[in-house]
Structures are given as C-alpha cells and as structure tokens.
Amino acid sequence: MAGTGEAKxxxxxxxxxxxxxxxxxxxxxxxxxxxxxxxxxxxxxxxxTNNESAAKMIKESMDKKFxxxxxxxxxxxxxxxxxxxxxxxxxxxxxGSLAVxxxxxx
Amino acid sequence: MRKGSTVQKVLLPVAKSTKPASKKxxxxxxxxxxWDEWAxxxxxxxxxxxxxxxxxxxxxxxxxxLTANNPHAPQNxxxxxxxxxxxxxxxxVDQMAVHFVLEGSLLHEDSDEARxxxxxxxxxxxxxxxxxxxxxxxxxxxxxxxxxxxxxEVEEAGEEDRPDSVASKTDRKEPKVTNQFNFSERASQTLxxxxxxxxxxxxxxxxxxxxATATQWDIYDAxxxxxxxxxxxxxxxxxxxSKKDNDKGKKKTLLMETxxxxxxxxxxxxxxxxxxxxxxxxxDIAQDFKYFEDASDEFRDQEGTLLPLWKFQYDKxxxxxxxxxxxxxxxxDLFAVGMGSYDFSKQGxxxxxxxxxxxxAYPEFIYPTLSGVLCLDIHEQHSYLVAVGxxxxxxxxxxxxxxxxxxxxxxxxxTGKHTDPVWQVRWQSDDMDNNHNFCSVxxxxxxxxxxxxKNELVFTDIIRLSLNAAVSEGxxxxxxxxxxxxxxxxxxxxxxxLVGTEEGKIHKCSKTYSSQFLETYNAHSMAVDAxxxxxxxxxxxxxxxSDWTVxxxxxxxxxxxxxxxxNAAVGDVAWSPYSSTVFAAVTTDxxxxxxxxxxxxxxAICQQPVVAKKKTKLTHIEFNPIYPIIIVGxxxxxxxSLKLSPNLRKKPKVKKGQDQPKDSEMEEAKMEKLLSxxxxxxxxxx
Numbered sequence: 075m076a077g078t079g080e081a082k083x084x085x086x087x088x089x090x091x092x093x094x095x096x097x098x099x100x101x102x103x104x105x106x107x108x109x110x111x112x113x114x115x116x117x118x119x120x121x122x123t124n125n126e127s128a129a130k131m132i133k134e135s136m137d138k139k140f141x142x143x144x145x146x147x148x149x150x151x152x153x154x155x156x157x158x159x160x161x162x163x164x165x166x167x168x169x170g171s172l173a174v175x176x177x178x179x180x
Numbered sequence: 181m182r183k184g185s186t187v188q189k190v191l192l193p194v195a196k197s198t199k200p201a202s203k204k205x206x207x208x209x210x211x212x213x214x215w216d217e218w219a220x221x222x223x224x225x226x227x228x229x230x231x232x233x234x235x236x237x238x239x240x241x242x243x244x245x246l247t248a249n250n251p252h253a254p255q256n257x258x259x260x261x262x263x264x265x266x267x268x269x270x271x272x273v274d275q276m277a278v279h280f281v282l283e284g285s286l287l288h289e290d291s292d293e294a295r296x297x298x299x300x301x302x303x304x305x306x307x308x309x310x311x312x313x314x315x316x317x318x319x320x321x322x323x324x325x326x327x328x329x330x331x332x333e334v335e336e337a338g339e340e341d342r343p344d345s346v347a348s349k350t351d352r353k354e355p356k357v358t359n360q361f362n363f364s365e366r367a368s369q370t371l372x373x374x375x376x377x378x379x380x381x382x383x384x385x386x387x388x389x390x391x392a393t394a395t396q397w398d399i400y401d402a403x404x405x406x407x408x409x410x411x412x413x414x415x416x417x418x419x420x421x422s423k424k425d426n427d428k429g430k431k432k433t434l435l436m437e438t439x440x441x442x443x444x445x446x447x448x449x450x451x452x453x454x455x456x457x458x459x460x461x462x463x464d465i466a467q468d469f470k471y472f473e474d475a476s477d478e479f480r481d482q483e484g485t486l487l488p489l490w491k492f493q494y495d496k497x498x499x500x501x502x503x504x505x506x507x508x509x510x511x512x513d514l515f516a517v518g519m520g521s522y523d524f525s526k527q528g529x530x531x532x533x534x535x536x537x538x539x540x541a542y543p544e545f546i547y548p549t550l551s552g553v554l555c556l557d558i559h560e561q562h563s564y565l566v567a568v569g570x571x572x573x574x575x576x577x578x579x580x581x582x583x584x585x586x587x588x589x590x591x592x593x594x595t596g597k598h599t600d601p602v603w604q605v606r607w608q609s610d611d612m613d614n615n616h617n618f619c620s621v622x623x624x625x626x627x628x629x630x631x632x633x634k635n636e637l638v639f640t641d642i643i644r645l646s647l648n649a650a651v652s653e654g655x656x657x658x659x660x661x662x663x664x665x666x667x668x669x670x671x672x673x674x675x676x677x678l679v680g681t682e683e684g685k686i687h688k689c690s691k692t693y694s695s696q697f698l699e700t701y702n703a704h705s706m707a708v709d710a711x712x713x714x715x716x717x718x719x720x721x722x723x724x725x726s727d728w729t730v731x732x733x734x735x736x737x738x739x740x741x742x743x744x745x746x747n748a749a750v751g752d753v754a755w756s757p758y759s760s761t762v763f764a765a766v767t768t769d770x771x772x773x774x775x776x777x778x779x780x781x782x783x784a785i786c787q788q789p790v791v792a793k794k795k796t797k798l799t800h801i802e803f804n805p806i807y808p809i810i811i812v813g814x815x816x817x818x819x820x821s822l823k824l825s826p827n828l829r830k831k832p833k834v835k836k837g838q839d840q841p842k843d844s845e846m847e848e849a850k851m852e853k854l855l856s857x858x859x860x861x862x863x864x865x866x
Contacts, residue, residue, distance in 0.1 A: 096402055096403060096406055098392070098402060099390070099392065101388075149394060150394070150396060150399075151394060151395050151396060152393070152394050153391075153392070153393035153394070154391060154392060154393075154394075155389065155390070155391035156389065156390055156391070157387050157388070157389045158387065158388055158389070158390055159385045159386070159387055159388075160385065160386040160387060160388050163388070163390055165390070165392060167394075167399045167402055167403065170399070170400075170403065171396060171399055172399075173394030173399060175392070175394070177390070179387065
C-alpha cells in the first residue's frame with residue numbers, strides 16, 4: 075500500500091519534473107522555433123485530453139503565421155518518416171509523455 | 181501627259197506616296213506650275229538605311245515558306261513536375277495566335293436564356309409585331325381594323341408563324357425599328373500590340389526527410405538525460421564560484437579574453453591596416469630611408485648631411501620632454517622613449533612610449549607613469565624587459581609581453597629606492613643564479629645593483645660616490661656625497677665601469693671595490709651629462725657636459741685625448757655602432773654634431789640643426805644598431821629620425837692583397853692609430 079502510494083507519488087513527481095518542453099530535433103531559425111514551441115505547449119495544455127483538437131489548433135495557427143501547408147502529429151507512441159521543407163521542422167517532447175512533430179511541406 | 185505623269189509618280193518610293201497623291205490632284209488642275217519639280221524628281225531615291233547589296237545579291241532568289249506556326253510562340257517550354265521532382269519539357273507548344281476577339285450576342289432559340297428573354301418581352305413584342313405589320317401594310321388601311329381585332333389572335337399566331345422574326349426581335353427592347361437601308365456602319369480596328377507571354381518559375385524550396393519514433397521510454401530517457409545535464413551545469417557553476425576567491429586575477433583575464441575575443445581578431449587586422457596606411461602616407465620617407473644615398477656627398481669633400489625622416493610625437497606627451505632613448509636590439513625598428521621633465525620645479529607625471537619605424541603616427545606601447553621617466557634600458561637578450569629610472573628615485577621593470585600599464589617590479593622606500601632622481605640604468609648580464617639584474621646611478625650618490633628575484637627587486641649598493649677620492653672613517657673628515665649623473669659599463673670587462681658626477685668628475689670604478697675608485701678624472705667644470713665607452717676600442721671613452729665640451733679619453737691617461745667645444749651645452753653624446761671614430765653629439769641649440777676622427781680631428785664633419793625652432797633643446801641621441809639612422813629627442817616631446825649620408829659612414833679602405841680583417845679589429849686599429857699619434861708626444865715629454 076505504502077509502496078504503491080510512493081510509486082504514484084514518484085510518477086506524479088517525475089511527470090512534474092519532466093513536463094518542461096524538450097526539443098528533440100529542429101532545424102528552424104531561433105525566433106520561429108521559440109514561437110512554435112510556445113504554440114505547441116499552449117495547444118497541448120488547452121486540449122490536454124484531445125490530441126486531435128490540439129493538432130488542429132497548431133496546424134491552423136502555423137498555416138496563418140508561416141504559410142501553407144503544415145502538418146502536425148501529436149501522440150504518445152508513433153514512428154514516422156516525413157519529407158519536410160528545409161528549416162521548417164520541429165520535433166519535441168512535452169508533459170512527460172507527449173511527443174509533437176510539426177513540419178511544413180506543400 | 182497626265183497619265184504619263186501619274187505613272188511616273190507611282191515609281192517613286194513609298195515614303196513619298198502620300199504627297200504625290202495630294203499633289204496629283206492639284207496638278208490635274210494646274211499642270212503648268214508644279215511640273216518642273218516632278219520632272220526633276222525622276223531619279224530613283226533610296227532611303228538612307230537601305231541595305232547595300234551587290235548586283236548578284238540583288239538578283240538572288242530567296243525562298244520563303246509560309247507556315248501556320250506562330251512566330252512568337254516559344255519553341256520549348258519546361259515545367260517543374262512535382263511528381264518526378266525535376267524539370268521536364270512540355271510535349272506540345274500552343275501555336276494559336278489570337279488577333280481579334282468579338283463577343284457575340286446570338287442565343288440559341290431553345291436555350292434557357294432565350295426562353296427567359298422571350299417571357300420578359302411578351303408585351304413589347306406584341307407592339308413590335310403590330311408596327312412591322314403597319315408599315316408594309318400602309319397601302320391597305322382597310323385591313324388595319326382586322327389586325328387590331330385579331331391583335332390577340334395575331335399575337336399568338338405571330339409567335340408561332342413567325343418564329344424567325346421573333347428571334348431577331350427579342351434583342352431589341354425598344355419598339356422603334358431601325359431603318360435597314362439608311363444606316364451606315366463604321367468600324368475601325370486599332371493596332372493591337374502583339375501579345376507576348378512571359379512567365380517565371382522559381383525553384384521549389386529545398387526539402388529534407390526526417391524520421392523518428394516516439395515511444396514512452398524514449399521520452400522518459402530524454403527527460404532524464406536533460407535533467408542530468410542541467411544538474412551538472414549547476415554543479416560546474418557552483419565549483420567555479422568557489423574558486424573565484426582564489427584565482428581572482430586569472431578569472432579576470434579569462435573574462436577579459438571572452439569579452440575581447442572578437443575584438444582581438446579585428447585588432448590584428450587593424451594593426452596591419454594601420455601600418456599599410458602609414459606606409460602609403462609616408463611612402464617617400466620610407467623610400468628615402470631604404471634607398472636614398474645623398475649623391476652630393478662626393479662633391480662635398482668630407483662633410484656629410486643628415487636627411488630628416490620620420491617625426492614621432494604623441495599627443496598626450498606633448499608637454500613632456502624626451503629624457504631617454506633606447507633601441508631594441510632584437511626588433512631593430514622598435515625604440516623606447518622615456519618622457520618626463522628636467523625642470524626641477526615642474527615635476528609631473530611621465531610616460532614610457534614605444535615607437536616603431538613602421539608606424540610613425542602612433543606609439544606601439546604606452547605606459548603612463550606617476551613620476552617623470554629619466555632613463556631607460558632595454559635588455560639585450562630579453563627585449564621585452566625594460567628597466568626604467570624615475571625622477572622620484574624609484575626604479576621599475578616593465579614587461580612588454582604582459583598587458584596592463586603597471587610595471588612588473590617596482591622599487592619602494594623599503595626596498596632601497598634612491599632618494600634622488602635616477603639618472604641612468606643599465607642591464608647587466610645574468611648573475612650566477614640566472615637572475616636578471618641591472619644597475620642604477622642616482623643623485624643620492626649611490627650606484628645600486630638590482631636583481632630580479634622571483635617577485636621582487638633585491639638591491640645591493642655597489643659603491644657610494646663621495647667628494648673625496650678616499651673615504652676614511654675618521655671624525656675629522658665628513659665625506660660629502662657626490663651626485664652621480666651618468667655611468668657606463670665596459671663592453672668587455674664586466675666589472676669595470678665609469679661614473680660621471682654632477683661636480684664634473686668621472687670616476688673609474690670596479691664592482692668588486694665598493695669603497696674606492698680606481699681612478700678619477702677631472703673632466704668637466706659642470707655636471708657630466710653622459711659618459712660612454714667606445715664600442716670597439718677597449719680603452720677609449722667619451723664624455724659630454726653642460727660646460728659646452730665633449731672630451732675623449734683613454735682610461736689610462738688622466739687628460740683627455742680630444743676636446744671639442746660645441747658652443748652650446750651638450751645634452752648627449754653617442755658612439756656609432758659601425759665605426760670606432762664616429763660619434764654624434766646634440767646640443768641645446770637644436771644642432772646635431774657628427775664627428776669622424778679619422779677624417780677630421782678638430783671639427784665636426786656635420787653640423788646640422790634638426791628641429792625647426794632654435795629654442796628647442798635636443799636632449800638625447802641614439803644610433804640605430806643596423807640602419808644608418810639616428811633618433812634625436814628634444815625637450816618638446818618630439819623624436820626625429822634622420823638618415824646619415826654616406827660621408828658619415830665611411831669605412832677604412834682595405835689594401836688589396838691583404839686578408840680582410842674583422843670589422844671590429846679594423847676599427848680598433850683605426851682608433852689605435854689615432855691615439856698613438858697623440859700619445860707619442862706625451863710619452864716623449866714624460
């Protein structure tokens with residue numbers, strides 16, 4: 075009982091600790107990167123339960139800001155291989171268990 | 181006649197066709213007046229830009245094939261195909277060229293639009309048919325009633341019977357019918373510029389591929405790694421902070437480096453640039469320095485001249501006078517200038533400034549000092565070490581390699597600094613422990629040797645100058661202390677040195693005897709400003725004084741060998757490094773005197789005012805060890821460089837057939853010869 079309780083605490087702890095946005099790979103310029111990262115964090119926090127809505131929000135905002143057409147994938151477990159326009163890709167982790175991949179390719 | 185005239189006119193080139201056409205009409209009416217004109221215009225006139233072709237070429241038949249292809253259409257069109265991700269040519273190019281387009285207004289009778297229009301025009305159509313019926317039936321007014329009665333029937337019948345007329349009338353909404361015979365249509369087509377299609381295609385933005393897998397464990401690992409990195413960074417910062425107190429100095433340099441990293445790179449380039457600009461600005465001086473040899477020297481008998489070269493000055497040192505000059509032995513274009521003031525009442529700060537011949541506009545190194553610099557000496561082997569003597573009695577050693585304007589070592593009251601101005605410093609050879617050491621002489625009557633031991637200066641009194649030759653401990657004699665104003669160490673014999681005093685005496689001393697002088701010469705009536713051993717001859721030295729004289733001595737003889745009166749107080753004298761008989765002296769009337777004893781024993785071979793204003797006093801002079809130039813400092817802070825003309829640099833001729841002895845030996849022999857001439861009569865008298 076105590077063990078599981080502790081385990082849960084640990085889990086909550088590590089989720090708290092690991093919830094900062096961690097950029098895994100990107101080739102965006104500095105400003106674009108920061109903006110996109112913040113947008114993703116906002117979207118994921120807003121639609122914490124619904125990945126599709128979050129992705130939709132990100133995609134539409136990116137299209138408006140940086141031109142068409144953007145693609146967004148949010149999930150906890152997936153593999154991918156994509157062709158993207160150079161300097162328009164962001165792959166990051168967030169919230170301890172979410173992975174977000176954003177790229178542009180028209 | 182008229183016909184003939186018209187035919188003639190047609191033959192004329194097209195350019196004139198309109199005129200003859202109009203004139204033709206006039207002529208038809210009045211042939212007599214303009215006829216002569218046109219008779220003259222019979223010859224065929226070519227337009228000025230017509231091609232010149234030979235007869236054969238003119239007769240040549242050229243075939244032209246007319247095709248239906250559009251000449252303006254491009255021959256090959258290439259488009260980027262995203263499918264294949266490359267540029268591909270289009271298979272067929274459109275050849276159609278549209279010249280004129282007119283939108284028509286015909287409608288098919290069964291079309292929707294036609295039906296709609298017909299519905300709209302139900303009423304106006306009725307009246308139209310009535311009118312058309314009226315006009316042709318004007319001749320039959322009787323039947324007019326029947327059409328009116330049958331108007332409604334006619335209406336329906338009209339619709340069915342006369343579909344053509346209805347169709348044509350649906351466009352015309354106005355009831356009025358145009359007169360088909362009495363109208364004329366006018367139309368014109370303007371010149372349509374040929375259309376040209378232009379298009380541009382950019383390369384599509386470059387693309388890359390990226391692949392990854394997002395799994396829970398991957399995410400977890402990434403976060404853990406990131407946290408670890410952050411922690412190690414924090415630790416590093418803490419560790420660095422703790423070391424701060426210990427290594428403050430080092431940290432400072434580190435910070436300085438990182439801050440000035442980018443600027444130092446620019447610094448090197450800008451230095452080269454500065455030198456280039458200076459070289460360009462003073463190009464003629466640089467050329468003179470290298471190549472100019474005064475040809476007029478051949479005609480000038482034995483006299484020589486000094487060619488002024490660069491002039492060095494530093495803004496912030498304007499009110500200071502040059503108190504010391506020294507060439508750097510390793511970098512022969514670099515020299516150090518000590519600045520201060522000789523004025524007893526006006527003592528302020530001083531400066532140590534380095535100039536390079538390559539850059540006469542700005543000094544290479546600048547060290548401001550609290551007290552005026554009076555003397556300096558650059559170490560022979562370690563040319564980055566310079567010993568400096570100050571007016572306040574301190575001595576200091578500067579290290580050029582280190583940044584910062586503070587000396588590496590400085591003497592203080594505790595460490596035995598002089599109590600009076602230090603007039604001369606000289607580096608000595610390293611002592612037995614391989615420590616650098618140098619000597620200084622001062623007005624407080626002490627000749628002190630300083631040794632650089634690790635971080636401090638250790639001093640040892642070599643000798644105390646006193647007014648009387650012998651110092652006795654007895655209470656009857658109170659030994660006064662003489663003031664040393666200059667000294668010089670022998671080139672070959674290490675322990676032997678000369679000291680000149682303010683009373684005008686020169687003492688020959690040895691480092692090993694600290695209480696007694698080896699010899700004393702009553703040299704001058706005023707203070708001895710400089711005393712220098714000859715570079716080649718081991719027995720000869722020269723001294724100069726404010727009593728207007730320069731004297732040359734042989735140290736075994738008590739009286740001077742040569743005496744020269746220069747008509748003004750002599751500030752400094754220097755032997756030349758290339759000849760044992762050439763020396764230069766500077767005086768307070770802004771003149772440089774150069775003597776060559778092998779040419780003229782009584783007079784200077786060159787006496788030249790060097791500075792513009794006669795009132796400036798020249799304070800110091802130094803020969804460059806390699807180049808034939810001298811630098812002269814004056815009391816206004818300027819350093820002028822001058823080139824020696826060939827006559828001043830003469831070397832003794834070697835007899836043919838003899839082996840050429842070494843330069844130094846030759847010089848020595850030269851001097852010896854001179855001296856022997858003087859000595860013999862003396863010996864004979866003795």
